Amino acid sequence: MPLKHVIRSAVGRKLFMAATGIILFGFVVAHLLGNLSIYLGPEGINAYARQLHQLGPILWIFRLGLIGAAALHVLFGITLTLESRRARPVAYIRKKHLRSTLAGRTMIYSGLILATFIVFHLLHFTFRAIGPQIEMLDGGVVNVYRMIVDSFRQVGYALAYVVAMVVLFFHISHGFASLFQTMGMNNEVTLPWMGRMSRIIAVILAAGYVSIPALIFLGLVIK
Amino acid sequence: MDLTLHVWRQKGPKDKGRLTTYKATDISSDMSFLEMLDVVNEGLIKQGIEPIAFDHDCREGICGTCSQVINGDPHGPQARTTVCQLHMRQFKDGDEIYIEPWRSRAFPVIRDLVVDRSAMDRLMQAGGFVSVKTGGVPDANTILIPKDDAETAMDAAECIGCGACVAACPNGSAMLFVASKVGQLAKLPQGRAEAARRVCTMTDAMLEEGFGNCSNHYDCEAACPKGISVKFIAQLNREYFMALPKGHKEKN
Numbered sequence: 001m002p003l004k005h006v007i008r009s010a011v012g013r014k015l016f017m018a019a020t021g022i023i024l025f026g027f028v029v030a031h032l033l034g035n036l037s038i039y040l041g042p043e044g045i046n047a048y049a050r051q052l053h054q055l056g057p058i059l060w061i062f063r064l065g066l067i068g069a070a071a072l073h074v075l076f077g078i079t080l081t082l083e084s085r086r087a088r089p090v091a092y093i094r095k096k097h098l099r100s101t102l103a104g105r106t107m108i109y110s111g112l113i114l115a116t117f118i119v120f121h122l123l124h125f126t127f128r129a130i131g132p133q134i135e136m137l138d139g140g141v142v143n144v145y146r147m148i149v150d151s152f153r154q155v156g157y158a159l160a161y162v163v164a165m166v167v168l169f170f171h172i173s174h175g176f177a178s179l180f181q182t183m184g185m186n187n188e189v190t191l192p193w194m195g196r197m198s199r200i201i202a203v204i205l206a207a208g209y210v211s212i213p214a215l216i217f218l219g220l221v222i223k
Numbered sequence: 224m225d226l227t228l229h230v231w232r233q234k235g236p237k238d239k240g241r242l243t244t245y246k247a248t249d250i251s252s253d254m255s256f257l258e259m260l261d262v263v264n265e266g267l268i269k270q271g272i273e274p275i276a277f278d279h280d281c282r283e284g285i286c287g288t289c290s291q292v293i294n295g296d297p298h299g300p301q302a303r304t305t306v307c308q309l310h311m312r313q314f315k316d317g318d319e320i321y322i323e324p325w326r327s328r329a330f331p332v333i334r335d336l337v338v339d340r341s342a343m344d345r346l347m348q349a350g351g352f353v354s355v356k357t358g359g360v361p362d363a364n365t366i367l368i369p370k371d372d373a374e375t376a377m378d379a380a381e382c383i384g385c386g387a388c389v390a391a392c393p394n395g396s397a398m399l400f401v402a403s404k405v406g407q408l409a410k411l412p413q414g415r416a417e418a419a420r421r422v423c424t425m426t427d428a429m430l431e432e433g434f435g436n437c438s439n440h441y442d443c444e445a446a447c448p449k450g451i452s453v454k455f456i457a458q459l460n461r462e463y464f465m466a467l468p469k470g471h472k473e474k475n
């Protein structure tokens with residue numbers, strides 16, 4: 001089938017949403033595992049950061065892939081949502097949500113907040129355009145550990161990251177289950193527990209991410 | 224029992240429409256919801272008021288014509304029940320009941336609670352059929368069908384084309400309706416032959432008719448009077464994915 005046709009089709013675009021969603025989800029998992037190296041102290045996370053940068057061109061291939069996936073995900077997310085909005089020009093005066101969840105109905109808002117957060121996050125830790133003074137280690141590399149700890153001692157930064165990760169919880173709690181349906185992998189056996197599994201996975205991911213700014217701000221464990 | 228009804232009144236497709244409040248008095252709990260509306264309408268006629276227009280035909284839950292959103296729930300509060308099969312014992316004395324039409328761009332309101340659902344017919348024309356050469360009746364069981372497949376196809380075939388799934392969907396998507404047709408026909412050897420083309424033409428038609436896109440909310444399954452499972456939507460997505468290499472090559 002011509003690609004043009006797949007992109008015009010609602011079901012075709014959902015397949016793209018799912019494929020790019022898998023890529024973004026994979027990144028979210030891998031990024032968390034990397035970040036958890038902060039629990040190994042300054043050596044842990046600084047070694048992780050150094051290793052990552054030694055990947056050189058491979059790191060760039062991953063970055064470009066992620067940017068591409070994120071761009072398609074945002075573009076189709078917006079067009080699909082706008083089309084669906086147009087499908088009900090006159091709203092109900094009374095409407096019950098029989099099965100749908102708040103997380104599911106607000107995917108576009110959680111998504112757009114995440115997009116804003118990603119820009120903020122890149123400015124903060126990747127381009128270091130914002131945030132506290134950076135300390136350099138021997139050999140001209142950034143002391144990533146200090147950068148993170150100094151940032152999250154400030155209530156504004158800690159709060160922004162915690163809020164963003166709660167939003168991530170909402171997006172994934174619907175998105176993960178949605179993936180399986182869109183990819184056509186559901187049946188009467190998987191459907192009853194898919195929603196619950198999705199929420200559990202979203203809680204684990206969000207809790208993992210939230211733990212870092214929360215503990216640093218409270219001055220516990222990571223000092 | 225006595226009830227207060229808030230009914231959507233709309234003179235025609237161009238009229239803006241508004242909720243109007245009526246009293247329904249001395250309603251028996253054994254009446255069906257439509258019988259209750261018949262009683263209210265008789266009262267309105269006596270007062271010289273236009274009766275409330277609503278769709279109905281079989282009144283036994285098989286034609287899919289009755290279409291009302293009752294207190295925000297398509298076909299009302301009882302699960303797996305059409306409006307015509309809904310009885311007043313589901314309500315209690317003094318209840319306030321909001322009655323609205325199916326709301327979807329693809330289903331323009333003709334009058335009051337009556338909507339034009341010909342978009343569903345056009346979805347069917349886009350591929351909800353099997354092209355067979357008619358001739359003599361074939362012998363029974365000349366094509367063997369595994370029992371599980373036959374039963375799954377029958378589950379999907381329960382759809383009565385009422386459109387409650389569209390009415391319930393936050394996106395106004397007709398995905399459950401289309402999935403029931405795609406799922407039913409793809410499970411049977413006679414329908415399998417055209418499965419790839421069907422899933423493509425029917426999903427395209429959904430977009431053209433102005434239905435929204437499925438976001439996997441599953442309100443459709445909860446509203447469906449026949450309990451059609453959203454597993455058929457997963458199957459539709461699977462069929463579409465498998466059709467990607469061929470699909471439109473066979474168009475026309």
Ligand code: HEM
Nearest residue numbers: 018021024025074077107108111112115175178179182438
């Ligand atoms: C960390 C980043 C993100 C992850 C892990 C992620 C993951 C996902 C997943 C797995 C889905 C389900 C796809 C499906 O239904 O098959 C989804 C849906 C969606 N995403 Fe994202 N997403 C992310 C960022 C964003 C952003 C930045 C936007 C901005 C517009 C966005 C908007 C949406 C929308 C609107 C949907 C629902 C589409 C629909 O069902 O109609 N997402 N996301």
Ligand code: SF4
Nearest residue numbers: 382383385386388447
């Ligand atoms: S799937 Fe259910 S709700 Fe939708 S048209 Fe068929 S019977 Fe009605």
Ligand code: FES
Nearest residue numbers: 282286287289307
């Ligand atoms: S009138 Fe036929 S299904 Fe209700």
